[in-house]
Amino acid sequence: MLDIRELHKTFGPIHAVRGISFKVEQGEVLGFLGPNGAGKSTTMRMITGFLPPTSGTALVHGHDVTTDVVAAKRQIGYLPENAPVYGDMTVVNFLRFVAEIRGYAGKERDNRVDAAIEKALLTGVRRQTIGTLSKGFRQRVCFGQAILHDPPVLIMDEPTDGLDPNQKHVVRNMILDMAPRKAIVISTHILEEVEAVCSRAVIIAKGRIVANGTPADLKAHSDSHGAVELTVKQPSEQVAADLRALPSAARVEQEGAQYTVYPRDPGRLFADVTQLVRQRDWHPTGLKYIEGRLDDVFRELTLGGETAANPN
Amino acid sequence: MECLHNTKAIVKRELKSYFESPIAYVFLVVFLMLTAFLTFSVGRYYENGQADLRAFFWWHPWVYLILVPAAAMRLWAEERRAGTIELLLTMPVTLTQAILGKFLAAWCFLAIALALTFPVVLTTYYLGNPDSGVIVTGYLGSLLLAGAYLSVGILTSAMTRNQVISFVLSVVVCLFLLLAGWPPVTDFLVRAAQDSPVLQWLLQAVSSLSFMPHFENIQRGVVALRDLVYYASVMAFMLFATQVVLENRKAG
Numbered sequence: 001m002l003d004i005r006e007l008h009k010t011f012g013p014i015h016a017v018r019g020i021s022f023k024v025e026q027g028e029v030l031g032f033l034g035p036n037g038a039g040k041s042t043t044m045r046m047i048t049g050f051l052p053p054t055s056g057t058a059l060v061h062g063h064d065v066t067t068d069v070v071a072a073k074r075q076i077g078y079l080p081e082n083a084p085v086y087g088d089m090t091v092v093n094f095l096r097f098v099a100e101i102r103g104y105a106g107k108e109r110d111n112r113v114d115a116a117i118e119k120a121l122l123t124g125v126r127r128q129t130i131g132t133l134s135k136g137f138r139q140r141v142c143f144g145q146a147i148l149h150d151p152p153v154l155i156m157d158e159p160t161d162g163l164d165p166n167q168k169h170v171v172r173n174m175i176l177d178m179a180p181r182k183a184i185v186i187s188t189h190i191l192e193e194v195e196a197v198c199s200r201a202v203i204i205a206k207g208r209i210v211a212n213g214t215p216a217d218l219k220a221h222s223d224s225h226g227a228v229e230l231t232v233k234q235p236s237e238q239v240a241a242d243l244r245a246l247p248s249a250a251r252v253e254q255e256g257a258q259y260t261v262y263p264r265d266p267g268r269l270f271a272d273v274t275q276l277v278r279q280r281d282w283h284p285t286g287l288k289y290i291e292g293r294l295d296d297v298f299r300e301l302t303l304g305g306e307t308a309a310n311p312n
Numbered sequence: 313m314e315c316l317h318n319t320k321a322i323v324k325r326e327l328k329s330y331f332e333s334p335i336a337y338v339f340l341v342v343f344l345m346l347t348a349f350l351t352f353s354v355g356r357y358y359e360n361g362q363a364d365l366r367a368f369f370w371w372h373p374w375v376y377l378i379l380v381p382a383a384a385m386r387l388w389a390e391e392r393r394a395g396t397i398e399l400l401l402t403m404p405v406t407l408t409q410a411i412l413g414k415f416l417a418a419w420c421f422l423a424i425a426l427a428l429t430f431p432v433v434l435t436t437y438y439l440g441n442p443d444s445g446v447i448v449t450g451y452l453g454s455l456l457l458a459g460a461y462l463s464v465g466i467l468t469s470a471m472t473r474n475q476v477i478s479f480v481l482s483v484v485v486c487l488f489l490l491l492a493g494w495p496p497v498t499d500f501l502v503r504a505a506q507d508s509p510v511l512q513w514l515l516q517a518v519s520s521l522s523f524m525p526h527f528e529n530i531q532r533g534v535v536a537l538r539d540l541v542y543y544a545s546v547m548a549f550m551l552f553a554t555q556v557v558l559e560n561r562k563a564g
Contacts, residue, residue: 050398069406084395088332097324
């Protein structure tokens with residue numbers, strides 16, 4: 001659906017995007033992650049035809065953005081960063097404008113607008129001026145604009161940025177709802193979001209891809225992957241020593257009554273710890289298997305990219 | 313056809329946005345009052361005792377100097393400030409279509425303002441027996457002049473995200489293009505440069521770029537091809553420059 005090939009972008013002396021390639025198929029939600037300034041927005045702007053790539057290209061549903069940008073743009077719904085919308089228009093007039101510029105007229109136009117209003121949950125504010133709406137609603141207006149033509153490819157730049165937890169939940173549900181029928185790319189630096197909606201994640205740093213895999217794959221790279229968190233009623237030196245003595249444990253950290261055991265062998269540690277708990281009769285009040293923290297992987301990869309790019 | 317509906321949608325939105333905000337009404341009221349005041353009081357329309365619109369059209373280059381940049385300053389500066397330029401240019405339109413759409417919308421708006429001056433025409437027909445041809449070419453010339461100013465205003469609007477800067481720049485550029493060919497100024501300069509043929513030639517070249525001689529030719533009732541070509545090329549050049557500026561600046 002979306003095939004990105006060796007995209008590069010330079011702004012004067014700044015090489016912002018340095019050879020990004022990935023593919024997104026129908027049904028996938030790709031999380032596009034990276035620290036601020038890593039080149040996420042620039043990459044998205046090249047895919048959506050706002051900025052011409054310095055080299056490389058993107059194929060959107062078969063249309064090349066460097067040779068037929070208008071056809072490519074027709075296949076994309078785009079939610080730019082900060083959800084810019086015309087503040088002086090009413091919701092319904094704005095969506096009508098978008099429908100017309102996308103080539104719908106008459107009855108078809110009105111149907112499209114009504115459907116977008118319904119999907120983006122804007123029924124209550126359809127006649128309101130966009131400038132008077134709250135940030136969450138403006139975000140949804142922009143979302144409505146992006147899905148109005150039912151595009152096969154949907155690109156969203158930080159779709160939940162600045163929203164409260166309830167609004168984030170609404171937006172995530174909208175994304176999940178459409179996911180099976182579309183190829184979706186969302187950029188974010190909120191890692192919980194990746195776990196909530198993405199089927200795959202690409203992490204970039206300094207304009208390069210540093211990781212590409214499912215959230216579970218990525219978490220397996222974290223050093224807390226396979227760790228065990230154990231809370232006991234009566235903490236003692238003996239407990240820590242016994243845990244440390246396990247062959248599958250690498251090290252143990254204690255915080256009050258809670259012990260975190262980091263694995264040498266992530267596959268076996270949990271079984272070993274549970275067996276030990278049963279043998280010693282420690283009366284655990286909590287026992288938890290840690291899949292790994294995306295934050296750790298993210299930090300490791302993106303900071304690692306910084307040192308790699310800087311040979312000194 | 314495809315290209316038409318895109319541009320049409322933009323024209324429609326821009327025109328609507330003039331009339332949905334107070335800008336349009338402030339603009340129209342000021343324009344109509346100012347032209348009426350200048351024509352009837354300062355221009356001594358009645359005292360001239362002639363049934364023509366010379367006193368009316370004479371003021372247009374000066375009224376437009378302030379009002380057209382005001383009507384144009386919002387067009388791109390606001391898109392860039394609000395970030396909606398990213399939305400607009402990721403729609404299935406080309407940059408040229410977007411620029412043309414905005415230009416045509418603003419030009420239509422100016423044409424509406426100009427059309428609303430019809431009471432002056434009615435007054436003239438009531439008072440005497442004017443030459444209809446000259447009135448028609450007068451309006452045509454005025455509309456072309458407005459379009460030329462507007463194309464300058466669109467260019468300066470694309471250069472900045474600040475509407476005030478756009479306005480000031482555009483007034484300065486228009487003022488230059490106006491004065492470069494305005495007889496009181498050119499006569500003075502020609503006299504000053506009497507001794508140097510090179511300077512003379514340079515002055516001629518610059519003054520031939522000015523709006524003024526072309527505006528006056530058409531006001532006299534002569535629609536020559538060269539004047540039409542002049543206006544068309546000014547607008548085409550300014551819009552093309554707008555495109556170049558936007559290509560370079562839209563990232564920032």
